[in-house]
Amino acid sequence: MPLRDDRSHRTFEALRQEYPGKFELTNIVDWTPLNKAELLLVHDKNFVEALFDNEKSKEKIIECFELYDNNGKPNRYNPSLAKKDLSQMVQDILLQGRGTSFSMGEALKDGMSFFLGGGMHHAMADGGRGFCLVNDLVIGVRKLQEENLVKKAWIIDVDAHKGDGTAAITKDDPSIKTLSIHMEKGWPLDIGSGDGPWRIPSDIDIPIPYEGEEDYIEKLEKGLTELREVHSEHVNFAVVVAGADPYEKDALPSSNKLRLSLEQMLERDKLVYHFLKSRGIPQCWVMAGGYGPHSWQVYTQFISYLMREAE
Numbered sequence: 001m002p003l004r005d006d007r008s009h010r011t012f013e014a015l016r017q018e019y020p021g022k023f024e025l026t027n028i029v030d031w032t033p034l035n036k037a038e039l040l041l042v043h044d045k046n047f048v049e050a051l052f053d054n055e056k057s058k059e060k061i062i063e064c065f066e067l068y069d070n071n072g073k074p075n076r077y078n079p080s081l082a083k084k085d086l087s088q089m090v091q092d093i094l095l096q097g098r099g100t101s102f103s104m105g106e107a108l109k110d111g112m113s114f115f116l117g118g119g120m121h122h123a124m125a126d127g128g129r130g131f132c133l134v135n136d137l138v139i140g141v142r143k144l145q146e147e148n149l150v151k152k153a154w155i156i157d158v159d160a161h162k163g164d165g166t167a168a169i170t171k172d173d174p175s176i177k178t179l180s181i182h183m184e185k186g187w188p189l190d191i192g193s194g195d196g197p198w199r200i201p202s203d204i205d206i207p208i209p210y211e212g213e214e215d216y217i218e219k220l221e222k223g224l225t226e227l228r229e230v231h232s233e234h235v236n237f238a239v240v241v242a243g244a245d246p247y248e249k250d251a252l253p254s255s256n257k258l259r260l261s262l263e264q265m266l267e268r269d270k271l272v273y274h275f276l277k278s279r280g281i282p283q284c285w286v287m288a289g290g291y292g293p294h295s296w297q298v299y300t301q302f303i304s305y306l307m308r309e310a311e
């Protein structure tokens with residue numbers, strides 16, 4: 001998910017103030033954007049080629065971020081005010097994908113990592129959608145599998161929106177099992193979305209009906225139990241797509257059918273964290289969706305909890 005606000009920065013600064021000397025910026029000068037070979041672990045050749053073509057890559061960005069409406073008018077975008085060429089955005093997003101991949105490596109070393117970025121779970125094999133250009137989650141896992149560092153992985157998606165790209169990409173891949181807990185209705189599952197690969201089920205889907213927040217934690221717990229009972233053989237890695245958009249103060253209209261309190265958000269995160277930790281499964285967390293001036297609080301409270309726990 002591209003950073004449309006300063007949530008990474010605010011999260012980082014809040015943590016740095018709370019825990020002086022404990023947080024440092026990672027030096028990313030040596031990072032390179034995800035390359036073609038890595039993208040081909042997940043994406044179709046035509047799409048990957050397009051991302052490296054100056055003109056076609058702009059079209060892919062426009063599609064993914066819906067920068068023009070059906071009448072051809074700019075939407076969320078003013079070409080005359082644009083600070084960067086759209087094709088540069090591709091490189092920025094691929095660099096963020098590198099961050100996800102790097103962070104997965106850190107999780108393998110330390111047992112736990114939290115990347116302040118990443119989580120592009122709507123990207124399909126043949127193209128980006130829903131602000132997600134490439135599926136950094138599956139790319140990162142498949143890279144670790146290629147390097148024989150991971151055998152089988154779980155992708156646990158607690159963003160407000162269904163992890164539809166991840167489910168579609170991995171539907172025939174027994175080495176990656178997916179769980180998604182999300183709004184029952186609302187994009188990409190509303191009637192207006194029609195039929196398409198976004199309806200391909202995850203291995204475990206947990207739809208939360210409108211005003212069903214009260215049962216959220218219990219349902220998540222049940223889903224995790226099912227994951228453990230049915231899909232745990234050889235699992236030695238997990239990715240958590242920790243969207244902050246289920247939070248009741250999230251600013252994105254399309255996520256307002258799920259409104260968890262800040263306390264429930266922490267309960268959610270603790271539940272998933274301890275579920276994985278108690279099984280000794282290395283876990284990499286990514287930010288995914290989270291919009292508006294309050295989303296940083298969700299990430300900060302959880303990482304702060306981790307810090308206290310480690311003391």
Ligand SMILES: [Zn+2]
Pocket residue numbers: 159160161243245255288289290
């Ligand atoms: Zn979302």
